[in-house]
Amino acid sequence: MVAELGNFALILALCLALAQSVLPLVGAQLGNARLMRTGRFLATGQFVFLSLSLAVLTWAFVVDDFTVRYVASHSSLTQPLIYKVTAVWGGHEGSLLLWVFTLGAWGAAVAYFSQSLPREMLARVLAVLGMVCVGFIAFTIFTSNPFERIVPGPMNGRGMNPLLQDPGMILHPPLLYMGYVGMAVVFAFAMAALLGGRLDAAWARWSRPWTTVAWVFLTLGIAVGSWWAYYELGWGGWWFWDPVENASFLPWLTATALIHSLAVTEKRGGFKVWTLMLAIITFALTILGAFIVRSGVITSVHAFATDPERGVFILGMLTLTLLGSLTVYAWRAPRVGLGGAFAWYSRESLLLANNVLLTVACTAVFIGTLYPLALDAFGLGKISVGPPYFDAVFAPVMLPLLLLVGLGPSVMWKQASPGETFRQLRWVLAVSVVAGGLWPLTVGAWRPMTALSLMLATWIVLTALLDMHKRMGSARQPLAARLRKVMRPSFLGMHLAHVGLALIVVAIAMVNTYEVERDVRLQPGQSASAAGFDFTLLRMETVRGPNWDADQAVVEVQRNGRLVATLLPQRRYYDTHAEMPMNQASLHRAPTRDVYVSLGERLVGDAWSFRLYYKPYMFWMWSGAILLSLGGLLAACDKRYRLARNRVVRPQRRPEATTARPQEVAG
Amino acid sequence: MKRSLFLSLLGLPLWLAAGLAMALAIGQPVEFDNEAQKRQYDTLVRELRCTVCQSETIHESNAELAADMRRRVYDMTLAGHDADAIIEFMVQRYGDYVRYRPPLQANTWLLWASPFLLMFGGALVWWRIVVGRRGMAERPDFTEQERAVLERLRHDA
């Protein structure tokens, strides 16, 4: 009976979402405070029921209720408890339930944290979120219900795909979904602004922290996924330009653009129409991602039995979202004024260039992802677009962007002088060119592209340091006071994130150019070497885990006769999927390189095949991703967002000393 | 491999007839006569698609077909065929679909031109907006009415 409770809770949540998408909106139009207030209660109630629903599904997994079809196909008796719990999102139906739960959580968070927003605004935001919820909950209930029963249930479940029985599974999907779904909040703020006709610096200030937080989650989600693929799968790869990966990368690119364009909207009242458009596009791209991944249109060359019903449903949602929001946009956007004037060389113009480049990058990836589909649809042939294409196309767009990352923060709003910037930054430029130019020589042969990337990375870091130094002001002041100036969260956050990006650039440049990969055949006692490291196979063992057996190799890694690490790569055979052996790579990290061993197949006799990797600077990739997210988090925590909220009581046109002219938009 | 990870995460069925295996494709290590051959092999296996897999190169895939294709690339490389000849051989059998780097031809010129067109279009948009904004007369930051409100707030504080 418990599973039916979960289903029931889901249906109740749908009812509440329906009410939430109508009542507050009507209230906001009529100016009825009571109707507007319902939004908050409905959002909270919806969250409660969605939590209940998710809890019920989790419970069904924990107690091995194999009469629930979804549990039977994604869990088994011996699966460790943690993977029973993560199996909740180990398949289509459950992951969708996690998706709607996350949506509910964002809705409740908005209802709770934005109480000081003007009530019309909050009511509209919640109503739009309610509409999104209706779509996704209905999708879950009608096409992908995780609570479906099979009677009689099997004695044991089929077990979760061994690939997913990994710590990465605990973090990756929830983080990714938090990011993906968070874009719905961004969208809701944009739509509320359009509906209410209120689009000023204050609006930008309200929606900015939400955007940044959603972006942080998306960044972390993508990074954890990449890290998971890197170590668990033993491919040594971390990004494959796969349609499914691109599906998460596209909204990340536009969300990054959005963060920067919101900065202009908040500080200078500019780029407003474009900011709204970006918010709409970003959200549409998340739905498009769901479509790509779940309908099987692009990835399913060999998926025999995908359900076209699901694809049609998501496509319907995408159509409604796009046409609905574009209609409102077309109706309202022309009334939104332009921002203040700015010169061709100013922070605005550079941020505009940033947005243009990010949009170009996003469109290029988008075209590369959908081009094969389009050709096929017109009967013009079947082609594949893969990593060689994306690598060739993406890098040239990114390099100028990296130059801007260093330049932007040191250039003034409205009008600046290139000569002045050059005077300030010429030493930084010189040091970057020299340091970046010499850096590759510490690892291997000199390559122009690698050197250029490293120059740009150094440039970003040095300009950030210089900017912070400048902000500290005169050395006559006490140190504490000077530090306090730099410790402004949004300022520090921006620079942290930029430095994080620089670290990632270093890692990509280094690993793409200098990684070493070698397949070898080893018998116990034999050695092989790669990139100056000697790998000795000491012995082979068999190990038993909670629900798997494994062959394990004991490999000693030495450099110049000194022991670096003892690595234990495994080849696992899961009880439920013995025909599908899994590689568990083993790696040793150091600040400037990873060494890493994967165990392959057993060859003749007691020889085994191994793949040895030397990966320079991989550590910088993950540290960079952490800094990127940390920077975003800091920026979102800036005091002025909270102050602004507390001060705003009535949605009057309220001049702000720090902002340009507030915009007059008909309400 | 990562794609199968995502796909299994989403419960998409895979084509079992293809001899699906989740393990890493590490077979018998291959030996070459010279560096150039090794480089050619390493490049080719990363640019050819495993045609029965969910978007994987034959380098990554553990499917049997991918192993066959790798072996064929290896044999042809050792026999002295150059990269173009090997790609041509695969294309004749599996179509352009097998190439992860699409060839430049009638149905792909738009694909290859698109980044340049986009960059050009982007630059144009940037220029037009910047010129437009620069030409805008400098307006006072606040209207009279707003200045009054500002004054009042200052007094209140």
Next chain:
Amino acid sequence: MKLRLLLPLLATLALLGLLFVGLGMNSRDLPSPLVGKPAPAFALEALEDAERLITEQDFIGEVALVNVWATWCSTCRSEKPLLMELAAGGIPIHAFNYRDERDAALRYLGVSGNPYRTIAYDPRGDAGIDWGVYATPETYVLDAEGVIRYKRIGPLSRQLLLDEVLPLVEKLRAEQLRAEKLREAKGVAQS
């Protein structure tokens, strides 16, 4: 201003249309560029007799099917009754026994019947690559000249045979007949 609003709308509609068409598309249709080309060369042992060499010439001569199968492939097992019917109906079927074990394959054919005229034993998938095989089962139709005229990736079905394969075989046989008559006529004229 109008254009600026119209453009996103048009782009959106185009995208939605494309995705909709994509949904309805049969993404299983993998390309078969070999259709229209002569049967690729190969040299393999016969399944029944390791001493006997089979080449593409053994497949050529009359309109025939070439089936790629293996004992480990359950779809192949389920399409086999259809092949038995075709063979009984007088259509020659040649085969690649793909990535299989000789004993298992022979035992299987011994128990459940053998629709094949010639079987090339391809344990390492060598000819598989030459013939552009993706996965078992696959079926080719060769005309009398040995040109590949049709390829089916995946199992055959009765419907497919009636709709596509058999009419094609009829047509090819008619072509063959015409060609032979033409040759005869030429022969008569010359003599």
